[in-house]
Amino acid sequence: MNNNYIPKVVRIERIFEEAPNVNTFYIKERLEFIPGQFLEISYFGIGESPISIASCPGEEFLRISFKRVGGLTNNLFDLKEGDSIGIRGPFGNGFPLGDLDEKDIIFIAGGMGMAPLRSLLKFIFCKKQGNISSLTLLYGARRPQDILYKKELEELGENIKVLLTVDKPEAGWQGHTGVVPKLLDKIELNPLNTRAFICGPEIMMRFTVAKLLKTGIPSSDIIFSLERYMKCGVGKCGHCYIADKFVCRDGPVFNYKQLSDLSPAEIL
Amino acid sequence: MISGEHMIDGYYNLKKEDLKNLLKAVIKDFRLISPQPANGADFLFQETEDSGKINLNYDITSNTLKEFFFPARETVFEYEKRKDGSVETVPGADTFKGETVFLGPRSCDIRAVYFQDCFFGKEPKDSLYWRKRDKSILISFACNKPPRKGCFCVYTNNSGPVLEKGEGFDLQFIDLAGFYLVEVGTGKGKNFIKKYGKLFKQSDEKILAKKSCIKESCLKHFEKEYNIMDIYEKLKDINLEKLWEELGKRCTNCGGCEFICPTCFCFYTQDIEHSKGKGERIRAWDSCIFSGYSRMAGGVNPHEKNSDRISRRFFCKLYNCYKWFGVFGCTGCGRCSFVCPVNLDMESFIASLMKTDRYQPLLKEL
Ligand SMILES: Cc1cc2nc3c(=O)[nH]c(=O)nc-3n(C[C@H](O)[C@H](O)[C@H](O)COP(=O)(O)OP(=O)(O)OC[C@H]3O[C@@H](n4cnc5c(N)ncnc54)[C@H](O)[C@@H]3O)c2cc1C
Ligand code: SF4
Numbered sequence: 001m002n003n004n005y006i007p008k009v010v011r012i013e014r015i016f017e018e019a020p021n022v023n024t025f026y027i028k029e030r031l032e033f034i035p036g037q038f039l040e041i042s043y044f045g046i047g048e049s050p051i052s053i054a055s056c057p058g059e060e061f062l063r064i065s066f067k068r069v070g071g072l073t074n075n076l077f078d079l080k081e082g083d084s085i086g087i088r089g090p091f092g093n094g095f096p097l098g099d100l101d102e103k104d105i106i107f108i109a110g111g112m113g114m115a116p117l118r119s120l121l122k123f124i125f126c127k128k129q130g131n132i133s134s135l136t137l138l139y140g141a142r143r144p145q146d147i148l149y150k151k152e153l154e155e156l157g158e159n160i161k162v163l164l165t166v167d168k169p170e171a172g173w174q175g176h177t178g179v180v181p182k183l184l185d186k187i188e189l190n191p192l193n194t195r196a197f198i199c200g201p202e203i204m205m206r207f208t209v210a211k212l213l214k215t216g217i218p219s220s221d222i223i224f225s226l227e228r229y230m231k232c233g234v235g236k237c238g239h240c241y242i243a244d245k246f247v248c249r250d251g252p253v254f255n256y257k258q259l260s261d262l263s264p265a266e267i268l
Numbered sequence: 269m270i271s272g273e274h275m276i277d278g279y280y281n282l283k284k285e286d287l288k289n290l291l292k293a294v295i296k297d298f299r300l301i302s303p304q305p306a307n308g309a310d311f312l313f314q315e316t317e318d319s320g321k322i323n324l325n326y327d328i329t330s331n332t333l334k335e336f337f338f339p340a341r342e343t344v345f346e347y348e349k350r351k352d353g354s355v356e357t358v359p360g361a362d363t364f365k366g367e368t369v370f371l372g373p374r375s376c377d378i379r380a381v382y383f384q385d386c387f388f389g390k391e392p393k394d395s396l397y398w399r400k401r402d403k404s405i406l407i408s409f410a411c412n413k414p415p416r417k418g419c420f421c422v423y424t425n426n427s428g429p430v431l432e433k434g435e436g437f438d439l440q441f442i443d444l445a446g447f448y449l450v451e452v453g454t455g456k457g458k459n460f461i462k463k464y465g466k467l468f469k470q471s472d473e474k475i476l477a478k479k480s481c482i483k484e485s486c487l488k489h490f491e492k493e494y495n496i497m498d499i500y501e502k503l504k505d506i507n508l509e510k511l512w513e514e515l516g517k518r519c520t521n522c523g524g525c526e527f528i529c530p531t532c533f534c535f536y537t538q539d540i541e542h543s544k545g546k547g548e549r550i551r552a553w554d555s556c557i558f559s560g561y562s563r564m565a566g567g568v569n570p571h572e573k574n575s576d577r578i579s580r581r582f583f584c585k586l587y588n589c590y591k592w593f594g595v596f597g598c599t600g601c602g603r604c605s606f607v608c609p610v611n612l613d614m615e616s617f618i619a620s621l622m623k624t625d626r627y628q629p630l631l632k633e634l
């Protein structure tokens with residue numbers, strides 16, 4: 001039995017400044033994973049944090065994008081290309097990829113929530129595009145310069161409708177202003193043929209889910225990735241539990257029906 | 269040798285005066301951990317090489333077997349950073365020294381290990397736990413009488429007072445006045461008997477029948493007031509908001525109830541740098557009662573309220589654990605009642621829950 005808490009030491013091949021205080025590491029590591037799964041990232045001497053895999057299965061590099069928020073993430077910013085970090089994983093269930101044919105798919109991202117959705121979006125865009133009825137991305141960030149993967153999003157072209165919004169617009173901003181759920185007013189929805197994938201701050205997800213439910217989308221077609229404090233990633237340390245589920249192992253991806261069926265009810 | 273007619277497999281007799289000899293032999297061949305008096309009135313499970321120090325006539329130990337398989341703090345790995353930017357990791361040393369016999373745990377102690385086996389055995393198996401657990405043999409002593417007034421094992425899973433095969437012991441000793449009836453629970457137990465075959469004599473059906481007499485007479489000491497399934501159903505079906513608020517006001521967040529609990533499994537991890545670029549990652553017990561237990565980036569805390577965390581503690585033990593493994597996360601040992609400064613222990617909780625009859629359907633908020 002392997003000691004499943006020892007990270008694998010991997011080299012950072014490339015570092016890209018994605019946005020102010022958000023960096024992406026490119027790592028050469030062949031890993032089988034599903035979009036929506038995450039890694040436990042170690043900075044030795046500081047600790048470990050769950051970070052989503054932002055790359056799409058099959059891409060040359062494994063990518064993670066992280067935001068400077070505290071102890072561990074601050075230290076990741078000190079690392080240079082060629083330095084090492086520890087990784088454990090992939091962990092979690094990942095997004096459900098089945099039954100997408102002929103669906104209208106909406107990705108709804110807020111802030112760092114774009115990272116796991118980049119993986120999913122790329123995956124669906126590359127592998128499934130022909131069979132999908134329509135693709136839409138609604139994405140909000142604080143300021144225009146906080147938008148992640150901007151160049152890539154522009155390059156996606158006509159096959160996906162992209163609506164961007166920011167809280168604090170600046171001169172020259174051509175996108176929308178305001179919170180992400182407001183973008184839902186700007187698009188036509190066919191509630192019974194829609195599958196929504198959401199990731200972002202809890203408050204953004206709460207309002208988005210409420211709005212989607214109102215349009216009549218079945219709660220099982222509203223799929224989101226939940227954030228919880230995590231230590232182990234494998235259903236042992238206890239930290240991430242909601243009702244009788246461990247978010248790290250049974251999640252982080254749930255649909256709204258699963259969440260509202262939990263007892264005691266966990267409020268999003 | 270007892271009459272050869274109705275001899276049965278898997279049951280043996282051990283004369284009481286032979287227990288001393290057994291202990292001496294075990295100490296030679298294994299590491300032995302047994303209850304011993306410590307600091308005056310308290311008993312502790314401790315390693316010993318002097319069989320004279322062992323006292324099996326104890327009420328309850330202040331520590332539990334949890335600390336041997338899942339210690340309060342252990343090294344997960346050590347690391348050293350290299351000049352070229354790479355890092356070397358070395359698994360933490362196994363501090364569990366050699367094959368170990370635990371002799372003297374009570375039925376509830378064994379049920380707690382059974383629970384943790386389920387928990388740490390669920391895939392992916394917890395290697396740090398199993399590398400210790402796999403090297404241990406559990407010899408439990410059934411209770412002829414509840415050793416303390418605060419015992420309530422009977423109400424939680426029938427964690428005691430006398431166990432059945434498959435409930436966690438490798439061997440169970442049942443005190444039948446002049447001798448022990450020894451019940452084999454596992455292959456490990458069987459090998460143990462083989463090893464000390466001279467001391468054990470095969471038992472017979474007549475003697476085995478006494479096991480249920482002991483069990484029944486012990487059960488008479490418990491005033492059965494409630495059934496754990498009633499508690500389970502009640503937790504599930506009624507709105508207990510008011511009760512949680514009341515309890516939340518009382519709890520001081522000390523975490524004592526969870527550190528002393530033999531089934532609680534939560535831990536945190538932390539890196540400790542001993543010198544520049546060199547250190548270890550440890551894991552140590554954590555408690556879901558602590559206010560920072562689920563606090564996330566940006567200060568978002570889904571369980572900020574005391575009442576919320578108290579409800580999670582009791583839900584976990586009396587509801588989640590049962591859903592996961594068909595056993596409750598409380599063995600009825602009563603230890604939390606020693607430590608809680610505000611009498612918010614499991615037994616008092618169950619008592620208040622059973623008194624609560626606000627039977628409203630659970631309001632699920634969307
Ligand atoms: C499944 C999952 C995927 C994630 N993916 C990404 C991602 O792709 N990019 C990204 O930037 N962030 C992601 N996060 C959030 C990220 O894990 C936290 O921002 C990070 O752990 C903060 O660590 P820190 O040491 O820098 O901050 P700390 O100094 O530890 O603390 C800052 C705050 O973060 C809280 N915190 C500490 N550790 C964790 C933890 N393990 N989980 C949640 N909160 C924590 C602390 O309680 C504190 O309030 C993800 C979280 C989860 C659960
Ligand atoms: S909750 Fe209390 S009584 Fe139950 S097993 Fe834990 S310490 Fe013992």
Ligand code: SF4
Pocket residue numbers: 518519520521522523524525526557607608609610611612613
């Ligand atoms: S021992 Fe009592 S006061 Fe302390 S955390 Fe537990 S319930 Fe709260």
Ligand code: FES
Pocket residue numbers: 229230231232233234235236237238239240241246247248249
């Ligand atoms: S992160 Fe440890 S149980 Fe989920």
